[in-house]
Amino acid sequence: MGSFIFKRSLQSVFSLVALIILIFFLARMTGSPADLYLPQDASAEARFQFNEQYGFNDPLIEQFGRFLWGLLHFDMGQSLQFSRPAVDVVLQAFPTTLALAAITMPLVLLVSIVTGSLAAYRPGGIFDRFASILSLIGASTPNFWVAIVGVLVFAVTLRVLPTSGTGTALHWILPVGVLMLRPTGVLVQVVRTSMMTALSSTYIKTARAKGVGSRAIVFVHALRNGLLPVITVASDQAAGIVNGAVIVETVFGFPGIGKLMIDSVLLRDFAVIQAAVLVTALAVFVINIIVDITYALVDPRIRYS
Amino acid sequence: MTDQPLLDIRNLSIDFPNRHGVVHAVADVSWSVNAGETLAILGESGSGKSVSASAVMDLVDAPPALITSGEIFYRGRDLLKTPREERRKINGKNISMIFQDPLAALNPVYPVGWQIAETLRVHGVDKAATHARVIDLLGRVGIADPERRAKQYPHQFSGGQRQRIMIASAIALEPDLLIADEPTSALDVTVQAQVLKLLKELQAESGMGLVLITHDLGVVEKVADRVVVMQNGRIVEAGTATGIMTEPQHPYTRKLIDAMPGRHGFEVQPSVAASDRPLLEVRNVSRVYGVLPGKVADIGPNAVKAVDDASFVLNKGETLGIVGESGSGKSTLARMLLGLDKPTLGTIRFDGHNLNAMSAAETFRVRRRMQFVFQDPTASLNPRMTVGQIVSEPWAIHTDVLEKSLWRDRVIDLLERVGLKADQIDRHPHQFSGGQRQRIAIARALALQPDVIVCDEAVSALDVSVQAQVTDLLKTLRRDFGLSYIFIAHDLALIRDFATSTIVMYKGQIVEQGPTEALYRDPQHAYTQRLLQASDAHLPTAA
Numbered sequence: 001m002g003s004f005i006f007k008r009s010l011q012s013v014f015s016l017v018a019l020i021i022l023i024f025f026l027a028r029m030t031g032s033p034a035d036l037y038l039p040q041d042a043s044a045e046a047r048f049q050f051n052e053q054y055g056f057n058d059p060l061i062e063q064f065g066r067f068l069w070g071l072l073h074f075d076m077g078q079s080l081q082f083s084r085p086a087v088d089v090v091l092q093a094f095p096t097t098l099a100l101a102a103i104t105m106p107l108v109l110l111v112s113i114v115t116g117s118l119a120a121y122r123p124g125g126i127f128d129r130f131a132s133i134l135s136l137i138g139a140s141t142p143n144f145w146v147a148i149v150g151v152l153v154f155a156v157t158l159r160v161l162p163t164s165g166t167g168t169a170l171h172w173i174l175p176v177g178v179l180m181l182r183p184t185g186v187l188v189q190v191v192r193t194s195m196m197t198a199l200s201s202t203y204i205k206t207a208r209a210k211g212v213g214s215r216a217i218v219f220v221h222a223l224r225n226g227l228l229p230v231i232t233v234a235s236d237q238a239a240g241i242v243n244g245a246v247i248v249e250t251v252f253g254f255p256g257i258g259k260l261m262i263d264s265v266l267l268r269d270f271a272v273i274q275a276a277v278l279v280t281a282l283a284v285f286v287i288n289i290i291v292d293i294t295y296a297l298v299d300p301r302i303r304y305s
Numbered sequence: 306m307t308d309q310p311l312l313d314i315r316n317l318s319i320d321f322p323n324r325h326g327v328v329h330a331v332a333d334v335s336w337s338v339n340a341g342e343t344l345a346i347l348g349e350s351g352s353g354k355s356v357s358a359s360a361v362m363d364l365v366d367a368p369p370a371l372i373t374s375g376e377i378f379y380r381g382r383d384l385l386k387t388p389r390e391e392r393r394k395i396n397g398k399n400i401s402m403i404f405q406d407p408l409a410a411l412n413p414v415y416p417v418g419w420q421i422a423e424t425l426r427v428h429g430v431d432k433a434a435t436h437a438r439v440i441d442l443l444g445r446v447g448i449a450d451p452e453r454r455a456k457q458y459p460h461q462f463s464g465g466q467r468q469r470i471m472i473a474s475a476i477a478l479e480p481d482l483l484i485a486d487e488p489t490s491a492l493d494v495t496v497q498a499q500v501l502k503l504l505k506e507l508q509a510e511s512g513m514g515l516v517l518i519t520h521d522l523g524v525v526e527k528v529a530d531r532v533v534v535m536q537n538g539r540i541v542e543a544g545t546a547t548g549i550m551t552e553p554q555h556p557y558t559r560k561l562i563d564a565m566p567g568r569h570g571f572e573v574q575p576s577v578a579a580s581d582r583p584l585l586e587v588r589n590v591s592r593v594y595g596v597l598p599g600k601v602a603d604i605g606p607n608a609v610k611a612v613d614d615a616s617f618v619l620n621k622g623e624t625l626g627i628v629g630e631s632g633s634g635k636s637t638l639a640r641m642l643l644g645l646d647k648p649t650l651g652t653i654r655f656d657g658h659n660l661n662a663m664s665a666a667e668t669f670r671v672r673r674r675m676q677f678v679f680q681d682p683t684a685s686l687n688p689r690m691t692v693g694q695i696v697s698e699p700w701a702i703h704t705d706v707l708e709k710s711l712w713r714d715r716v717i718d719l720l721e722r723v724g725l726k727a728d729q730i731d732r733h734p735h736q737f738s739g740g741q742r743q744r745i746a747i748a749r750a751l752a753l754q755p756d757v758i759v760c761d762e763a764v765s766a767l768d769v770s771v772q773a774q775v776t777d778l779l780k781t782l783r784r785d786f787g788l789s790y791i792f793i794a795h796d797l798a799l800i801r802d803f804a805t806s807t808i809v810m811y812k813g814q815i816v817e818q819g820p821t822e823a824l825y826r827d828p829q830h831a832y833t834q835r836l837l838q839a840s841d842a843h844l845p846t847a848a
Contacts, residue, residue: 202409209362210424210474211397224414299414300458 077271097256116191138185164253317375345529407467418455465496590651626804682742740771
């Protein structure tokens with residue numbers, strides 16, 4: 001298993017390098033930070049000074065070299081908006097998003113596995129139809145719209161939940177709920193399909209012929225087989241939560257990495273964009289490793305060597 | 306003990322409503338089985354033979370199925386009037402069931418020991434006692450080193466071992482009745498014989514009743530006391546096994562028995578003029594995995610030799626049967642003949658051309674003279690193409706064979722040759738039965754007027770009576786077109802009355818080859834003898 005993780009890490013280095021190159025040059029295509037940080041009527045002299053101070057006057061390739069060199073020393077440069085090291089800024093915002101994802105994802109899994117399994121147990125039944133319609137709505141409704149309507153209904157009209165911020169547990173309800181919606185909708189459908197396949201297998205017939213009760217048939221025999229495709233899609237959705245976080249954090253004023261990224265893009269804070277993307281990419285990489293290990297735990301036929 | 310049967314099914318009818326109406330899967334069926342007795346339910350696919358037995362185990366899903374009438378008495382109690390929860394307690398404890406494909410029937414993600422123990426657990430056996438009982442059961446069904454093997458998963462066992470594990474799980478609580486649904490159909494011939502023997506032994510020990518659902522008359526003949534023959538959901542004949550085998554009454558039963566391969570005379574080897582060069586010549590061919598073609602020096606002692614030094618010739622008009630069990634190398638050999646794989650060593654010559662040392666243009670010209678028919682006609686015909694498109698496709702590739710304006714007439718001609726109708730030309734494969742699909746595949750193979758057709762298990766997936774029809778067709782075509790065949794099969798009986806000469810493969814090697822009649826009458830190699838013993842092919846030719 002150790003050598004497997006090592007091999008996977010080596011493979012990921014290539015994608016990370018490609019990502020770093022891409023993000024470095026793409027960020028610089030948005031324009032000059034000097035236009036944003038200096039007054040509109042700033043003199044050419046002042047602009048030159050500003051660019052000189054942050055090294056934006058140097059040839060692009062030299063800036064890139066400096067960026068790589070810094071990267072090797074875990075130095076991602078200075079944030080323009082906060083005048084602090086970009087890494088510090090990102091690592092400060094990261095736990096909020098991590099907490100958001102860590103609360104959301106288990107809830108998504110719980111709801112979708114239970115709902116999908118029950119729907120698959122009697123395909124075409126009332127519960128199944130209900131679940132299918134709701135999950136389709138969940139999977140296809142835009143996040144930002146639900147977020148805004150959520151604020152309007154629960155915060156403005158009913159006044160039961162706060163509009164934004166992070167202070168109390170109540171602050172988490174709307175963001176987590178909105179973030180859950182799409183992954184849950186998608187996963188209920190995946191669980192349903194894969195459980196239907198599992199439930200029509202011959203080993204289910206064997207279990208019934210042995211006298212195994214229906215709960216054990218669904219949750220012991222079928223579920224573990226039905227989980228494999230679910231894990232694949234779930235890992236994809238987990239990575240997708242980062243995307244969702246950009247919207248949810250912006251709407252609810254959550255100081256996480258999603259909001260930080262949007263703010264930094266708008267403010268051309270290159271160092272923070274780079275650091276945020278890199279940290280997110282590393283998180284996705286860790287998710288993938290966990291998923292690969294989970295595969296091997298769930299299915300004994302999969303062994304990494 | 307009373308004289309009532311262990312299990313007594315009376316006037317059972319089961320319908321499956323679908324879009325087009327109602328399928329009467331089981332229509333007014335009655336059968337019974339006593340303790341210690343073996344009842345065979347014989348029928349081809351779609352005959353309803355499994356459905357009535359599944360109803361005993363509450364495995365028929367209703368809906369969609371509808372049990373419209375009948376009673377199922379187990380020890381005098383009507384199971385159909387018994388609450389589901391009560392029936393669950395009977396399943397596995399009093400009546401148990403095993404299935405055709407043991408790999409599919411075992412849950413892939415749990416150790417086999419756990420799965421056997423589950424039968425004990427759900428019926429309330431004390432946890433402390435289960436482990437010892439599982440080890441005991443595994444040993445009883447002939448799994449060596451049961452302590453270690455109990456922790457392993459189904460994919461780590463062979464097909465025969467998996468079926469033994471299924472049996473261990475089924476007999477764990479010493480049931481009165483075991484229902485075996487095609488228990489040996491997915492297994493190799495020699496393994497089949499072992500599993501049947503095990504079932505009979507267990508029955509002798511415990512006195513349980515055995516219901517054997519099968520399409521295989523050979524199995525019936527070997528183990529059954531009584532037989533019911535089913536066709537289209539109805540019982541057409543019932544009686545003792547010997548009675549039915551010797552004096553079948555119903556025309557359908559007679560047809561089944563007549564269709565049993567190996568009941569007709571041997572095919573005669575065509576005479577070959579000494580001057581004729583062989584059509585196909587395989588010389589010292591080996592396929593070693595993990596070694597590049599020609600790199601003899603790399604073949605170490607641990608190399609996997611899928612085919613080991615095989616040599617044979619195929620002459621014009623000859624039919625060469627290649628027989629072997631799974632893992633014998635017969636499929637690897639076929640893949641090399643097909644050009645899907647290259648021999649590591651040795652040469653394959655077709656009409657004098659070395660198949661692995663030809664230019665692309667030469668390959669294009671020579672290869673067409675050798676055509677193929679595969680095992681699974683459902684998988685080998687493109688579902689989105691019509692029969693006309695499928696059969697004429699070779700002409701789209703080999704444009705010199707036939708002008709496009711003539712395609713349709715020629716396809717119709719070919720379809721009629723293989724026993725299909727001209728008006729079926731625009732249909733799609735799913736509108737045909739398995740046997741008809743194999744006829745389409747044969748028509749496609751004939752399109753380029755080949756010299757040789759390689760049939761890889763071409764009739765193995767078909768019902769017995771359909772098998773006989775397709776082999777008869779192949780025989781007719783052999784005569785009409787002067788074709789030669791290479792006929793790969795695991796079924797010795799099939800080869801017996803079709804192949805003019807036979808090759809027996811075992812663990813990658815050709816252990817015996819010769820004219821079919823001589824080989825069957827006087828097998829030399831121990832493996833051939835074992836194979837003949839295990840199969841039905843040694844039966845004396847019926848009059």
